[in-house]
Amino acid sequence: MRLLPKSFKANKRERGIELFLLFCASVSILTTLGIVAVLLFETVDFFREVSIVSFFTDTEWTPLFAQKRFGIWPLLIGTILISGIAMLVALPAGLLSSLYLSEYAPDRVRRVVKPVLEILAGIPTVVYGYFALLFVTPLLQKFLPGLSGFNALSPGIVMGIMILPLVSSLSEDAMQAVPRSLREGAYALGSTNLQVSFRIVIPAAFSGITASFILAVSRAIGETMIVAIAAGQQPRLTANPLVPIETMTAYIVQVSMGDTPVGTLEYKTIFVVGMMLFLSTLVLNVLSQRLRARFREVYR
Amino acid sequence: MSSQSAALPRSAGARFWKELLFQIVCIAILAGALLILALLLTSVVVDGLSRLGWEFLTGYPSRFPERAGVLPAVVGTLYVMLLTAFFSFPVGVGAAIYLEEYAEKGGFGLGWFSRLIDINIANLAGVPSIIYGLLGLAIFVRFMALGRSLLAGALTLALLVLPVIIIGCREALRTVPDSIREASYALGATRWQTIRHQVLPMALSGILTSTILGLSRAIGETAPLITIGAITYVAFVPDSLLSPFTVLPIQIFNWVSRPQAGFHANAAAAIAVLLPMLILMNAIAILLRNRYQKRHSQ
Numbered sequence: 001m002r003l004l005p006k007s008f009k010a011n012k013r014e015r016g017i018e019l020f021l022l023f024c025a026s027v028s029i030l031t032t033l034g035i036v037a038v039l040l041f042e043t044v045d046f047f048r049e050v051s052i053v054s055f056f057t058d059t060e061w062t063p064l065f066a067q068k069r070f071g072i073w074p075l076l077i078g079t080i081l082i083s084g085i086a087m088l089v090a091l092p093a094g095l096l097s098s099l100y101l102s103e104y105a106p107d108r109v110r111r112v113v114k115p116v117l118e119i120l121a122g123i124p125t126v127v128y129g130y131f132a133l134l135f136v137t138p139l140l141q142k143f144l145p146g147l148s149g150f151n152a153l154s155p156g157i158v159m160g161i162m163i164l165p166l167v168s169s170l171s172e173d174a175m176q177a178v179p180r181s182l183r184e185g186a187y188a189l190g191s192t193n194l195q196v197s198f199r200i201v202i203p204a205a206f207s208g209i210t211a212s213f214i215l216a217v218s219r220a221i222g223e224t225m226i227v228a229i230a231a232g233q234q235p236r237l238t239a240n241p242l243v244p245i246e247t248m249t250a251y252i253v254q255v256s257m258g259d260t261p262v263g264t265l266e267y268k269t270i271f272v273v274g275m276m277l278f279l280s281t282l283v284l285n286v287l288s289q290r291l292r293a294r295f296r297e298v299y300r
Numbered sequence: 301m302s303s304q305s306a307a308l309p310r311s312a313g314a315r316f317w318k319e320l321l322f323q324i325v326c327i328a329i330l331a332g333a334l335l336i337l338a339l340l341l342t343s344v345v346v347d348g349l350s351r352l353g354w355e356f357l358t359g360y361p362s363r364f365p366e367r368a369g370v371l372p373a374v375v376g377t378l379y380v381m382l383l384t385a386f387f388s389f390p391v392g393v394g395a396a397i398y399l400e401e402y403a404e405k406g407g408f409g410l411g412w413f414s415r416l417i418d419i420n421i422a423n424l425a426g427v428p429s430i431i432y433g434l435l436g437l438a439i440f441v442r443f444m445a446l447g448r449s450l451l452a453g454a455l456t457l458a459l460l461v462l463p464v465i466i467i468g469c470r471e472a473l474r475t476v477p478d479s480i481r482e483a484s485y486a487l488g489a490t491r492w493q494t495i496r497h498q499v500l501p502m503a504l505s506g507i508l509t510s511t512i513l514g515l516s517r518a519i520g521e522t523a524p525l526i527t528i529g530a531i532t533y534v535a536f537v538p539d540s541l542l543s544p545f546t547v548l549p550i551q552i553f554n555w556v557s558r559p560q561a562g563f564h565a566n567a568a569a570a571i572a573v574l575l576p577m578l579i580l581m582n583a584i585a586i587l588l589r590n591r592y593q594k595r596h597s598q
Contacts, residue, residue: 119579122520
């Protein structure tokens with residue numbers, strides 16, 4: 001009889017702990033709901049004052065000027081331009097370095113290189129921004145006299161270097177998951193290392209590699225400090241990488257740095273731009289996860 | 301037959317050169333990445349060396365670059381890191397324990413709920429950090445009226461690093477073999493007793509690794525704190541949870557954004573203060589992880 005209440009108490013304690021842990025797990029759901037609610041609330045408010053048609057068709061973005069225009073295209077194109085340059089650097093370099101680490105490198109090299117790449121990935125983006133503005137841009141100006149002090153090229157290249165470790169490590173994981181038997185079969189037929197790499201490993205790990213590429217694009221789109229520092233803050237509809245532009249993220253920083261009163265149209269624009277940013281990265285992330293999940297199904 | 305045997309060495313030669321060329325290209329790219337890292341570090345040290353000193357570390361921001369210091373930013377960074385750890389560590393570990401030890405094993409019969417959380421965490425990990433800043437601005441700064449304070453900044457960063465901590469802790473918990481849990485249950489331990497006395501001690505180094513990695517990400521973050529309105533000119537050390545604050549990355553951003561070369565040197569010096577902190581944290585985390593990976597694979 002004495003045991004019963006005690007164990008009942010213990011049971012209650014167990015339940016209490018479980019409830020607390022459940023709450024901890026729910027925080028992540030609340031975060032997502034919070035993000036969606038906050039962005040949606042201000043976005044709906046914004047579109048009460050600005051027509052959604054002009055938002056997607058106007059070619060000028062001047063919410064901070066007296067003559068206000070709200071066309072998202074300059075910010076979108078700026079984002080795409082910089083991400084594109086970053087991908088031109090990160091994708092080939094990331095793919096080749098992962099191929100080397102997975103198929104060629106001796107264990108000793110891997111043990112040194114992988115942690116260094118991880119440290120490269122851990123450097124704060126504001127430091128990369130410093131690097132882009134004060135090191136890469138002056139360097140590029142020696143070869144490209146037309147390059148202005150703020151431009152898309154230099155932050156794009158630096159962003160590519162920043163994203164390289166991400167592409168490299170995720171692609172390498174995908175390559176490592178390709179069964180040995182496939183490689184051995186190819187070697188038995190007389191293939192060289194290079195042939196195995198390009199005709200067996202890359203095709204077999206294709207969805208995993210693609211997933212890492214897509215994730216890299218999503219990272220580039222959401223990257224903020226490098227562009228806020230080195231790309232200038234001039235929303236401009238151009239594909240010219242030599243002139244100052246502005247990305248969606250840099251615009252949010254620009255407004256946040258100023259004294260924009262709550263409730264004004266300028267204040268709401270950062271949430272609208274945030275919504276665009278959130279949606280585009282969400283689509284890319286979901287796509288990347290789908291591809292990775294498919295990859296796992298095939299080999300496990 | 302003779303023509304074939306003549307062709308064989310030639311094509312084998314071509315194959316050899318192709319192989320070699322490919323390896324050289326790969327090594328060049330990797331070496332390039334490492335070289336860039338070295339270049340970045342040396343250029344920062346060279347630029348900042350003239351400014352780095354005791355006065356810089358204990359000084360306050362100033363209009364004159366040669367008199368400016370980073371004390372408020374360093375203290376702010378330490379406070380933000382401690383507060384972020386205070387919020388994100390228990391919640392992150394708790395969420396990981398729930399998902400690994402309860403949800404899978406019939407906790408409240410909410411299997412669908414834990415799958416939802418699963419997908420949700422994976423997506424949150426990919427949300428750009430500046431979006432967390434917008435969330436913090438609307439919820440913590442405005443709605444909860446915490447203002448542009450230390451507390452609002454730390455809460456925002458805690459939400460930002462939560463996915464990193466949860467994902468890492470779950471992996472650590474997964475490395476604990478089920479036989480340990482079953483042995484504990486067989487001795488009459490409850491589920492929580494098993495977790496508290498068996499599972500958590502075994503997973504501890506993995507849990508610490510992911511927490512350190514999460515925090516090192518938090519102290520390098522700039523964008524979300526700018527969005528919630530951390531101010532760049534703070535001439536005092538924060539003295540309460542609700543006082544305005546600045547952190548090193550924001551101070552660096554502020555100095556980089558100015559046209560004068562004097563401030564650029566300050567930015568380099570501030571980077572030279574921030575980077576060793578970060579690299580130390582990352583190195584500890586990576587070492588810790590490699591050690592426990594080795595132990596588990598044996």
